[in-house]
Amino acid sequence: MLIANDETKLREQLAFTDSMIPKRISADPEIVENGLAKLVLSIIELIRRLLEKQALRRMDAGNLSEEEIERLGTALMKLEEKMNELKRTFGLDDDDLNLKLGPVKMWE
Amino acid sequence: MNEALDELTLLETLDHLLDRGVVVAGEAIVSIGDVDLLYLGLNIVLANVDAIKRTSKR
Amino acid sequence: MKSVVIGAHLRRDDIEPLAEAIAAGELFLSGLPVADDQPLGDRELLLRVAKIRAALLERATFIAIRYGLAVSSPAEASAKCAEHLERWRALLEQHRDEVEMTLKVVAPERVARPDRHDFKSGGDYLKALHAATNAVEVDPEFHTAAEEAIGKGRWLHRDQASLELAALVARDAVERVRAAGEELKRRFPHVPFLLSGPWPLEVFADADRE
Numbered sequence: 514m515l516i517a518n519d520e521t522k523l524r525e526q527l528a529f530t531d532s533m534i535p536k537r538i539s540a541d542p543e544i545v546e547n548g549l550a551k552l553v554l555s556i557i558e559l560i561r562r563l564l565e566k567q568a569l570r571r572m573d574a575g576n577l578s579e580e581e582i583e584r585l586g587t588a589l590m591k592l593e594e595k596m597n598e599l600k601r602t603f604g605l606d607d608d609d610l611n612l613k614l615g616p617v618k619m620w621e
Numbered sequence: 622m623n624e625a626l627d628e629l630t631l632l633e634t635l636d637h638l639l640d641r642g643v644v645v646a647g648e649a650i651v652s653i654g655d656v657d658l659l660y661l662g663l664n665i666v667l668a669n670v671d672a673i674k675r676t677s678k679r
Numbered sequence: 680m681k682s683v684v685i686g687a688h689l690r691r692d693d694i695e696p697l698a699e700a701i702a703a704g705e706l707f708l709s710g711l712p713v714a715d716d717q718p719l720g721d722r723e724l725l726l727r728v729a730k731i732r733a734a735l736l737e738r739a740t741f742i743a744i745r746y747g748l749a750v751s752s753p754a755e756a757s758a759k760c761a762e763h764l765e766r767w768r769a770l771l772e773q774h775r776d777e778v779e780m781t782l783k784v785v786a787p788e789r790v791a792r793p794d795r796h797d798f799k800s801g802g803d804y805l806k807a808l809h810a811a812t813n814a815v816e817v818d819p820e821f822h823t824a825a826e827e828a829i830g831k832g833r834w835l836h837r838d839q840a841s842l843e844l845a846a847l848v849a850r851d852a853v854e855r856v857r858a859a860g861e862e863l864k865r866r867f868p869h870v871p872f873l874l875s876g877p878w879p880l881e882v883f884a885d886a887d888r889e
Contacts, residue, residue, distance in 0.1 A: 514853070515633060516860040519871035520625040524632070526785040526840045526871065565808070566640070566837070572809040573836075579802065587801025589808075594795075633875050634729045637781070640837070641881035642743035643767075645684070645759050 550603045557599070561592045682710030683719065684748040684756065685732055686741040686879055687763075689771045693739040698731050701750070703757045704764040706771075709735055710750070719747060736879050740778055740850075742767045743879040770884055774847060778877035780829050780856055782844040785871040786815045790839045812836045821870050828859035829874070833882055845882035853877055 517523055568585045571577050577585070600606060682699055688707050694700040698709040711728055728746065735741060750756040760767075793807040813836045825844050826832070832846025848856055853876070860874040 514857055514874075514876060515626070515630050516857065516864060516874040517626060517629055517872075518864045518868070520629050522785060522871040523629060523783075523873050524625070526789075527632075527783060527838075527873070568805060569809055569812055572805065582805055583800060583802035585801070586803070586805030590795045590798075590801050590804055629873070630875075633873060634733075635725055637743075637875075637878055637881065638725060638729050638732065638746045640745075641878075641885075642745035643687075643763060643884050644745050645748045645763065 550605070554596070554599055554603065554605060558596060561589075561596055564592065565589055680712050681715050681717075681749045681751045682712050682756075683724070683728060683746075684744050684750060685709040685711065685728060686735060686743050687760070687767045687771070688735075688739065688741040689768070689775075690739070693741065694735065697734050697738070701753050701756045703753065703760050704768075706764055706768055708744070708750075708756050708760070709741070710756075713749075715751075719749060732879065736778065736877060740771065740774055740776070741879045742770060742884045743881040767884070770880060774880060774883070776850050777847045778850055778853065779879065779881055779883060780846055780848045780853070780874070780876035781878060781882075782825050782829055782846075782860075783841055783873045783875075784817050784821065784825070784843075785841050786817055788816075790814045792839060812839055815839060815842055817842050818867075818870065821867055821872075824863060824866060825872075828863050829856050835882065847883055848877070850877075 568589060571585070572582070682701060684701075685698060686709050687703070688694050688700075688709060691700045691707050694707055694709045699712055701708040701710050709731070711731060713724065717724065725746065732743070748759070750759065757764075790811045793804065793811055795804050798804040798807065815836055815838075826846075829844065830846035830848060832844050835843045835845060837843055856874075856876070863872070863874070
């Protein structure tokens with residue numbers, strides 16, 4: 514059962530994890546057309562978001578030592594840094610990564 | 622309008638599958654897209670995933 | 680062959696014949712057998728598992744195991760779930776006639792994301808991210824109305840743009856909740872929210888939140 518108020522806004526605003534699942538990288542013509550770089554970066558970005566969400570869940574649970582928090586936080590910072598480097602290298606920005614992978618859209 | 626709702630239902634269903642529930646043996650964190658990562662050879666992300674796996678001790 | 684694990688159930692016939700029943704301690708895990716080299720990050724597989732989960736829920740309430748666990752034998756299943764089994768059994772017996780309902784609501788204002796350049800230490804950055812996520816607020820009137828509609832449950836902060844209420848509802852109260860949801864829609868036409876369910880024990884099965 515699903516009762517929704519304002520489907521459009523919901524789709525825009527809710528960070529559904531579905532957006533993290535790309536179609537298998539096989540012979541999908543849409544993917545080939547859109548360029549491998551965009552695909553790769555989009556997937557890294559999705560993984561980065563997944564890892565960040567997981568880190569936040571661990572913070573919620575409150576069972577991380579100060580050392581672990583430090584290491585997790587640093588890993589996340591580095592991942593973000595790497596992501597930005599790659600975007601610069603390929604001349605892509607966040608809008609460019611908002612691509613359509615088959616029937617699965619990428620959400621912010 | 623119905624299409625929007627269908628899509629929303631799909632997203633919500635998958636969201637529940639992926640983002641909630643008990644994490645057993647730390648599997649859930651890395652296994653989504655795991656093989657795809659290997660397939661693409663994304664070593665950067667793999668390295669960080671490993672670091673976080675070690676860090677979370679599960 | 681490996682089996683993609685779906686949930687933990689009290690009885691074998693809570694599972695069969697909808698899925699494979701894998702014995703683990705006194706409980707049974709539901710599984711979907713797939714080829715060993717089947718990648719888990721596959722959309723079609725996810726959709727299949729989602730369908731089976733829904734069918735299993737109609738049978739009986741179970742503990743949802745997050746997608747991603749795959750086992751090759753009952754021994755492996757038992758070993759990996761060992762630390763959870765006792766707790767799961769207690770939960771399953773306690774909540775046999777209940778299901779989870781979820782209400783997500785979009786916050787009127789997205790909380791600003793901290794800029795990593797403002798932080799020298801990774802730990803401080805992560806703490807700031809966590810604080811920002813937890814700062815999300817919704818209209819207090821809606822907050823109260825939501826709890827009246829689906830019950831007092833747990834409010835979760837999953838991201839910087841929304842809030843989520845998860846509550847346990849008796850199976851025979853699900854229709855009443857649905858009506859309450861429609862009423863909520865009428866009362867708050869400008870608050871984007873999503874009421875969904877029923878779901879197996881997800882938030883309420885999470886050890887971290889005890």
